[in-house]
Every structure is written in C-alpha cells, then in structure tokens.
Amino acid sequence: MNTPEAGRTAFPAQKKAKTVLIADDSAVMRKMLTHTLQKLGYTTLTASNGNSCQEILNRSRIDLLFLDINMPGKNGMEILSYIHEHHLELPVVMISGSDDIEQALRCLKMGAYEYLLKPFGADRVAITAKNALYESELRHNLDLFSTAMMQxxxxxxxxxxxxxxxxxxxxxxxxxxxxxxxxxxxxxxxxxxxxxxxxxxxxxxxxxxxxxxxxxxxxxxxxxxxxxxxxxxxxxxxxxxxxxxxxxxxxxxITERKKEQQALAESERRFQELADLLPQPIFETDSKGIITYSNNRGLDLFGYSEDDLVKGIHSTELFIPEEREKAGNNIRLLLDGKPFENNEYQGHKKDGTTFPALVYTAPVTRAGKTLGIRGIILDISKRKEAEEKLRELNQTLEERVQERTRELEITHQQMILQEKLASIGQLAAGLAHEINNPVNFVRLNLATLKEDLGDLQSILEEYRTVSRQAKAGKLSPDSFAKIDTIEKELDIDALIDELPEIFAESERGFERIGTIIESMRNFSFRHDIDERVLFDLNKGIRDTLVIARNEYRYHANVETLLGKIPQVLCNPEQLNQVFLNLIVNSAHAIASLKQEEKGTITIETGHDKENVYCHIKDDGPGIPEEIQHRIFEPFFTTKEPGSGTGLGLSISYDIIVHKHNGQLTVNCPPQGGTVFTIALPLEPQTEPEVYETTK
CATH class of the missing domain: 3.30.450.20 (PAS domain)
Incomplete structure (x- = not known):
C-alpha cells in the first residue's frame, strides 16, 4: 500500500483548483467527502454509480478519483480496469468497507494509489488527497523531464x-x-x-x-x-x-556553423582585398551618415586611420565646411529615394588640405528599408587641372598650336584614363547591388529552410512518439489525430512541395553571382595598351551586359542577336570600354524620354569576308541631324552640365578607328532611335579608316 511520507507537513501550493471526482453509491459518504475536499480548496464532482462515473471521466478533466468498490452498474474494480486500459493518468483512491487484503492488493496492482477502509475521518481524507496529488504532479514532472531529454x-x-x-x-x-x-x-x-x-x-x-x-x-x-x-x-x-x-x-x-563562419570570413577577406585593390576610395555609412567602412585607399586619401573610423567619422566631414550642408541635404534625399544631380564636391582631408572630388552613391536597402549609403569617391584633381589647361590653351595665340597639340595629347590620355576610372566608379555600386540581390534571397531561402527543417523535425518527433507507442502496445486513435492536426497546422504537403523550388532558386542565385564575378574578372583583365590578341566580340558583349546591367535595366530591355563570328585581333579591354560606352549611352538616351514603359536596346553581330560587325540600336529620341557630325568630338555632349564629360563617344571613336583601324558610324532612321555600327577588319590594316555619319 502507498502511505504518506513520514514527517511531511508541507505540500506544494495549488496554482489552480484541482478537480476531484467522488464515485460512491452512499449519499452520506459523497456528502462527507465533498465537504472535506471543498474545505481544502478542491473542486468536486460526484457520481452515484459506475456508469455515471465513467461518463464524467470521458468528458471532464479529473485530477483525483475517490472510487467506491461496490456500486450499482459498473463496480469500482471495473472502473479501475477501464482507467488502466484507456491510459487515463490520474491517481485513484479506492474506498471499501471490506478489509479483504487480497482485494486491496489487486487494486494496488491495477494502479490504485491508496486503499481506504470505511469508516475514515476527514484528516485521513485530506492527507490522502494531498499526497496523491503531490505524487501525481511529481510523476508528471518526471515524465515531462524525461520526454524533454529524449526529444x-x-x-x-x-x-x-x-x-x-x-x-x-x-x-x-x-x-x-x-x-x-x-x-x-x-x-x-x-x-x-x-x-x-x-x-x-x-x-x-x-x-x-x-x-x-x-x-x-x-x-x-x-x-x-x-x-x-x-x-x-x-x-x-x-x-x-x-x-x-x-x-x-x-x-x-557546430561543425557546419564553423564551416559557414570560415566561409563568411574568407568571403569578407576576399572582398576586403578586392576593395583595397581599387584605386578609388570606397565607403559605406549607416542611416545617420556615420562611416562604417572604408577601403585602404579611402583612409590614405583622407589621412584617417582605422582608430579614427572606430571613434566615428560623419560622412559630411569629408567635405569642406561650406559644402557640408549641401552634402547633408543630398544624403537625406538619397535615403528618401529622391534623385539629385550635383555630386561634385571639394574634399576635405584630416590635415585640412582640399581637393576636387566626384562622389557616386547608392542606397543600401534590406527588405525595402534603407539602412545606409554605399559610394565611391573619385579624386578629379588631375581632370580639373587638365580642364584648366585646356581652357588656357584655348586662349593662346596661333603660334602655340604645335605646343598646344602636344599638351592636348597628354591631357587626352589623362582624360581617357579618368573616364575609364569614372566608368568603373559608376558601375561599382551597381555591381554591389547586383551581387547583393542574389545573396539576399539565398540568405532568406536559408532562413526559410531553417524554419521548414524545424517544422519537419517537429512532425518527425511526433511520428517517433507514435512509433514508440506502437512498439509498447500503447497506441491509441488520439495519437494519429494529433499527427493529422500537426500536419494540417504545418501544411506539411505544401512545405515539402516548396523545398525543391527553394533549393533551385538558391542555386540560380549562386549561378548569378558566379556569372557576375566571372564577367568582372574578364572585364578587369588587362593587356598592354598596344597589345593585340584574338578575341570573341560576343563574349565581350555578354560580359559588358552583365557589368552594366544596373545602368540599363531600369530603362531598357536588351535583345541580343549574336551571330557566329570569327575572332578578331584586338585589345579586349579597349573594345569592352567601347561596348560599355555605347550601351550606357543608349540607356541614358532612352531614360531621357522619361516614359513609363521600358525602351529596347538591340545588339546584333555578324561578319562578311572582310569585317566583323556589331550594331547597337536603341529606340531613344535619336540625334538631331544638325549635330550628328559633332558627336565624336572630344567634350561634345548633349547632356545637362555635370551629367557627362563628353568623352565617351570620342574615346570610343579613337579606340575603333585609330587604334584598331576599324569604323564607327552612327545612323538615325526616320522612324526614330539611333544605330551605332562597329566594323573591325579581319586582317590588320596599315591605314586607319575615317569615320562617317549616315542618315
């Protein structure tokens, strides 16, 4: 028999009233037990026979049962057997007027907590009830702890x-x-x-x-x-x-986590090394304009150290005091997603010296929220000096023509380099955005997979629980109902169906990143300025489209009709510069229409016995007839002041005609738009072709 623990005087406080069922055919006994248990703070239910007792057990949560052995209908032993067979977890105190020891032992073997002989007093009832509930709670906590450890x-x-x-x-x-x-x-x-x-x-x-x-x-x-x-x-x-x-x-x-951390650290190291290779300062700020990152070139140019960066540098401190208000306004416009045009400033170094700077910026967004700014700064001191020299040369006398020509050639080479650096700077933020897009949705997919795996693990654990119950012979219909409920709550079929797409989408993201990086590598490979190698123009066009995608994708769709063409002897980097200039020019021309629908840029390649051709066509506003003959002149531009240098087409013409003995022509059809045609000879020529403009 279970007996109260010796010397126990305190019991755990009841968090809420426990429900005690009293099943006895004696009204006097039911009344006495009800009075005693309610006085102790318990809620009581009563049953006068075994059938009503069983009905109450099926429809109500009962914490303790006082069960008379001899009752009308089903007797106490039958009810106790029913409780055992249906795995009802509650302590049962058997009540009997018989001192039959064998009967008491059978009750205890069948799971009864206690066997009380009538008559008994209120104190015995109180102690038995409290001990039974206390032990039941201990068993429940032990089962809970054991289940927690197992799962x-x-x-x-x-x-x-x-x-x-x-x-x-x-x-x-x-x-x-x-x-x-x-x-x-x-x-x-x-x-x-x-x-x-x-x-x-x-x-x-x-x-x-x-x-x-x-x-x-x-x-x-x-x-x-x-x-x-x-x-x-x-x-x-x-x-x-x-x-x-x-x-x-x-x-x-945490093996996989360590591998991921190592991969992330390696990725950050590569990014840092790549950023430090760039000849221009690259920076990032938070939403308050505080600089959170700069490459080594940025720190060197402005004279700051890593310690200064840790202490905090506001981005407006990079400009002279007179321009800080303008810089702050432009930062707010950028964070609000509003355009602004003036991005030329006077840079201010830590030691107080200044220099002219051109700043290209883009917002850093995550989940539609702008978190800061990313940008690149170009020191345009040399370009400003070159412009000043050109202005001075335009004012000199005729007898200085030869000297001016020589100086102009030097300046022209500087401007070519500066234009290329400006192009790289203009593309840098776009490339970062292009890479960030697939990285972001891969990261989101990983978070989704983590959540899905958690859901799958929870249903798997429930299946394992049912399996254990089946092996132990304790399986009940309620177990399958619980599994069905969990599967419906988790929508397990939809979850499983979406997993292949998540993996496929992530794989496409990695492929996109690989394509961008491969195009960057191809685009940045350098040959000597006069070196010529065999090159596939179609490959150069594809790489350029990847690099320049952020420049045209908001304004134009690109259609490519790339034919099977032979390789040509050329300088690949110079031709890529031409493709970049012409594609970006077309995108800007379409953007100038400010139309709601995107325009179209069509790129077509082909060849004949003598030349390889590339046609770049757009459906922009076209070029007025009266200025078509001037578009290849240095510094000639139809863009608004500050929006272009006027060197892009001039440099492109110089590369195609003078450096590759080819042709660069422009045609504006009557129906609108502009077509630039590049023709490169399959065999090297000794004399360069002059350009022509056709209508």
Whole structure:
C-alpha cells in the first residue's frame, strides 16, 4: 500500500483548483467527502454509480478519483480496469468497507494509489488527497523531464565526478554515433580527438572541479572516427555538503556553423582585398551618415586611420565646411529615394588640405528599408587641372598650336584614363547591388529552410512518439489525430512541395553571382595598351551586359542577336570600354524620354569576308541631324552640365578607328532611335579608316 511520507507537513501550493471526482453509491459518504475536499480548496464532482462515473471521466478533466468498490452498474474494480486500459493518468483512491487484503492488493496492482477502509475521518481524507496529488504532479514532472531529454536536439551527458558516463540522451547518440548502451560506464574521454592540448583539458577540469560552470568548444571524434566541433556547457551537480557528485554537459554540434563562419570570413577577406585593390576610395555609412567602412585607399586619401573610423567619422566631414550642408541635404534625399544631380564636391582631408572630388552613391536597402549609403569617391584633381589647361590653351595665340597639340595629347590620355576610372566608379555600386540581390534571397531561402527543417523535425518527433507507442502496445486513435492536426497546422504537403523550388532558386542565385564575378574578372583583365590578341566580340558583349546591367535595366530591355563570328585581333579591354560606352549611352538616351514603359536596346553581330560587325540600336529620341557630325568630338555632349564629360563617344571613336583601324558610324532612321555600327577588319590594316555619319 502507498502511505504518506513520514514527517511531511508541507505540500506544494495549488496554482489552480484541482478537480476531484467522488464515485460512491452512499449519499452520506459523497456528502462527507465533498465537504472535506471543498474545505481544502478542491473542486468536486460526484457520481452515484459506475456508469455515471465513467461518463464524467470521458468528458471532464479529473485530477483525483475517490472510487467506491461496490456500486450499482459498473463496480469500482471495473472502473479501475477501464482507467488502466484507456491510459487515463490520474491517481485513484479506492474506498471499501471490506478489509479483504487480497482485494486491496489487486487494486494496488491495477494502479490504485491508496486503499481506504470505511469508516475514515476527514484528516485521513485530506492527507490522502494531498499526497496523491503531490505524487501525481511529481510523476508528471518526471515524465515531462524525461520526454524533454529524449526529444531535445542537443546532446545531454551526465558523468560522475571522475568523468564516467552515467546517462546520455538520443541527442548525444545523434551527434557522436555512440548509443546509450555503448557510452554508459565509459570515460567521457572516448570523444577525445587529440586535436587540443593537454593544457586545454587541464584548465577545463580545473574549472569544473572547482564548482564553476565551463563553456567553450571541443574538437571531438565520433564513433566512426570523424572529427566534429561541438559547443559545450558543463555544470557541476553538488550534494547537500556542496561536494561534486556529477557533471551535466549540454553539447551542440557546430561543425557546419564553423564551416559557414570560415566561409563568411574568407568571403569578407576576399572582398576586403578586392576593395583595397581599387584605386578609388570606397565607403559605406549607416542611416545617420556615420562611416562604417572604408577601403585602404579611402583612409590614405583622407589621412584617417582605422582608430579614427572606430571613434566615428560623419560622412559630411569629408567635405569642406561650406559644402557640408549641401552634402547633408543630398544624403537625406538619397535615403528618401529622391534623385539629385550635383555630386561634385571639394574634399576635405584630416590635415585640412582640399581637393576636387566626384562622389557616386547608392542606397543600401534590406527588405525595402534603407539602412545606409554605399559610394565611391573619385579624386578629379588631375581632370580639373587638365580642364584648366585646356581652357588656357584655348586662349593662346596661333603660334602655340604645335605646343598646344602636344599638351592636348597628354591631357587626352589623362582624360581617357579618368573616364575609364569614372566608368568603373559608376558601375561599382551597381555591381554591389547586383551581387547583393542574389545573396539576399539565398540568405532568406536559408532562413526559410531553417524554419521548414524545424517544422519537419517537429512532425518527425511526433511520428517517433507514435512509433514508440506502437512498439509498447500503447497506441491509441488520439495519437494519429494529433499527427493529422500537426500536419494540417504545418501544411506539411505544401512545405515539402516548396523545398525543391527553394533549393533551385538558391542555386540560380549562386549561378548569378558566379556569372557576375566571372564577367568582372574578364572585364578587369588587362593587356598592354598596344597589345593585340584574338578575341570573341560576343563574349565581350555578354560580359559588358552583365557589368552594366544596373545602368540599363531600369530603362531598357536588351535583345541580343549574336551571330557566329570569327575572332578578331584586338585589345579586349579597349573594345569592352567601347561596348560599355555605347550601351550606357543608349540607356541614358532612352531614360531621357522619361516614359513609363521600358525602351529596347538591340545588339546584333555578324561578319562578311572582310569585317566583323556589331550594331547597337536603341529606340531613344535619336540625334538631331544638325549635330550628328559633332558627336565624336572630344567634350561634345548633349547632356545637362555635370551629367557627362563628353568623352565617351570620342574615346570610343579613337579606340575603333585609330587604334584598331576599324569604323564607327552612327545612323538615325526616320522612324526614330539611333544605330551605332562597329566594323573591325579581319586582317590588320596599315591605314586607319575615317569615320562617317549616315542618315
């Protein structure tokens, strides 16, 4: 028989009133028990026979049952058997006027908590009820703890003070490969890999042996010999004398996380190295305009150090005091998504010196929210000096024509270089945006996969629970109903159906990043200025379209009709510069129409026996007939002041005609738009072709 624990005087406080069912055919007994139990704060229900008792058990949550053995209808033994067969978890106190020992033993074997002989007093009822409910709660908490340990995805190990394993949960088996039977009574050192020093383990044992909690990482070895990295928390368990009796360890396999961290660190290192290779300053700010990143060129140009960056530098401090208000207004416009035109400033270095600067910026957005600004700064001191020299040369006398021509040639080369640097600067933010797009949706897909895997794990654990119940012969229809409910809540079919698309979409994102990086590598490869190699124009066009995509995608769709053409002897980087200038020119021309629908840029290649051709056509506003003959002149532009240098077409013409002995022509059809045609000879020529403008 279960008896109250000796000397127990206190019971756990009731969080809410417990419900006690009294099943007895005696009205006097029901009344006495009801009065006693309600006085103790319990809610009571009564039944005068076994049938009504069973009905109440089926429709109500009962925490304790006082059950008379002899009742009309179903007797107490039948009700007790029904409770056992249907796995109803509640303590049952059997009531009987008979002192039949065998009957009492049968009740206890069938799961009864106590067997009370009539008559009994209110004190006995109170003590029995409290003890039964207290023990029931302890059993419930023990079952809950056991279930939690079994279903916990982390590994749990309990060892004695010498490190001998006494308990492991399934999470430990999943991580290490050792079953509970294989690990029990083994030393925890079976996981030791030899990858960490003895001093590391000495400090570890020293800390936990002193009664302190240890937290850190181990490189361990699984049962199959494979190494893995785990994050581990070890806590001592002490007895009443504060002596350590056991250690409990919580383990998590972080091997994949470490690989991801290493891959991320490598990616950041590569980005840093790439950024530091650029000859222009690159910077990022937060939404308040505080600079959060700069490459080495930026720090060197402005004279700041990494420590200055950590202390905090506002982006407006990079400009002279007279222009800081303008810079602040432009920052606010950019953060609000509003356009502005003036991006030329006087840079202000830490030592107080100044220089003219051209700043290209783009907002940094995540999930539709602007988090800051990313940009590139061009020191245009040389360009300004060159412009000043050109203005001076235009004012000189005729006898200085030869000297002016020589100086103009030098200046022209400087401007070509400056224009190329400006193009790179203009594209840099766009390329970062192009790479960020697939990176962002891959990151979102990974977050979705993590959530989906959690859902799948939860339904898998429920299936395992049902499996265990089936093996134990305790399977009930309610188990399948719970699985059906979870599957409906998680919409498991839709979840599984979307997984292939998530992986496919992520794979497309990685392929897009690879395409952009490959095009960047091809585009940035350098040959000597006079070096000529065989080159596929179609490949150059494809790479240029990838690099320049951010310049045209908001204004135009690009159609390519790239024929099968032979390779030509040329300087690939110079031709890519021409393709870039013409494609960006077409995009800007279409954008100038400010129409709601996108325009179209068509690129077509072909060849005949003598030349390879490339036609770049747009449906923009075209070029007025009266200025068509001037479009290849240096510094001639139809754009608004500050929007262009007027060197793009001039440089393109110089590259095609003078450096490659080809032709660059323009044609504006009557129906509108502009067609630029590049013709490059299949055989090298000694004399350059002059350009012509056709109508």
């Amino acid at each position: 916990l995805p982390l590994g749990v190990v309990i060892t004695d003070e010498k490190g001998i394993i006494k308990y492991t949960n399934p999470g430990f088996t999943a991580i290490t490969g050792y079953s509970e039977q294989e690990a029990k009574e083994q030393s925890i050192s079976i996981l030791k890999s030899g990858k960490q020093s003895e001093e590391y383990y000495r400090r570890f044992w020293q800390q936990i042996s002193s009664g302190k909690i240890w937290q850190g990482e181990f490189i361990n070895r699984k049962k199959n010999g494979a190494f893995y990295t785990e994050h581990c928390i070890v806590s001592p368990i002490t007895d009443p004398t504060q002596g350590i009796t056991y250690f409990i360890s919580i383990k998590q396999d």
